[in-house]
Amino acid sequence: MAATDAPAFARSPLLDGPHGFFGRRGGVSAGVAAGLNVGLGAGDDAGAVAENRRRAAAAVLPGGRLVSVYQVHSARCVTVADPWDESARPEADALVTDRPGLVLGIVTADCAPILFRDRSRGVIGAAHAGWKGALGGVTAATLDAMEALGARRADIAAVIGPTIAQASYEVDAAFRDRFAAADPASSRHFSGGRDGHFQFDLPGYLVRRLHAEGCGTAESLGLDTYADADAFYSYRRATHRGEPTYGRQFSLIGLG
Template sequence: MIPAPLTAPALAGIPHGFLGRTGGVSTGAYASLNTGIGSHDDPALVAENRRRAVEAVVPGARLVGLYQVHGADCVTVLEPFADGIRPQADALVTDRPGLALGILTADCAPVLFADPAAGVIGAAHAGWKGALAGVTDTTLLAMEALGARRDRIVAAIGPCIAQGSYEVDAAFRARFIADQAEADRFFADGAAGHAHFDLPGYVAHRLARGGVRTVAITGADTYADEARFFSYRRATHRGEGDAGRQISIIGLG
């Protein structure tokens, strides 16, 4: 059985959840709720995990997901994708009940959005590349095109790698400062030539800069909490080669 997903009070009344790695049927390095289609896990097990995840959050809804590419493109979903179709993008929005928007992560930040008054929702995959490129901004624009208003949109940032676990080099830091000098406040000095990056803090900053008044951060660290979450960086550091993916879901019932 899947444990109760993490939820955000800011999204109260909107079916949503940030799921972890437990409650599924996968085994070994993918134990147990691996929802990553692109992993080397058994596709039948991944399909069952994805079914369980949807039923835990938006029972009876049709899951729609993406081929995530660490970019800033957003897809407006008006009906379920055809079987086997996953557009290359990193965010999706809808105003249609019966759809469950799903984002896969394993250290990157999942972001769930809603304007309850307009009946418009969104979900975004914000790794550092997508966050810097403006994936949250394109999500807000797509929601506005469906009738949402920025002053009503609320957003929640789910489990992702935390600053203490996210060591980066000087070139990485320079990219963000070149885009916006004040972004330097999201870096803490580390060993010589290195720093620690606050990904959820930066994503929250981009959302606030984009006009979102209510932004929640779950605070869970995917790298440090091995019992609850998959982590691509942790698997890489251990030379494991591949990692499972957890899923974050939002729907309109």
């Protein structure tokens, strides 16, 4: 890959190994999804999406084999022993592995991408946490699956990449009440908004939940997908603007 083909991405020192949180910069897609769109659901050219995926994976782990899942807003996590064909992706919202040469990929457009690593034991994970997956326990499922591969929960680092921030995420009272019914402590992640509405802190909720579930370290990069249209795709922003579709961004982690 030529240097000019390398897309921009963010990293965290907590993960200390091949990984990257990508936005929309550095790709070949055109139109509404212009940039590094990696989602076929955007109505984008399939060849452009494939090239964008190739560029992202090569930037994280040159020569690595990309593996992703068909995301359905669940709490299901799958363990990758051997990479599957992308046309036969299992339905899940998280995946883990201990196999060198693999790159795990999660697609998002406001939901939270979470990358995990136990550096000392060579186990990695990636999860897609929208509000349904977050409430349903996708983080716990990922930690459990990593432990089954030999990871130690207290040594796992988890980092939340670009996601919709509290200032941009308005929800109604029924939404807040759903979280409060499951866990009264979650009320701290809702601040007051206009009448009958609240602002939800999805990354804050996830960080607290990860710590409660025994994850060793957890942080959010604090990147708001909704607020920065030049850098990120956003489902909610596209909806508010009446745009016909929206792109998706990639979060990847690999084992060298």
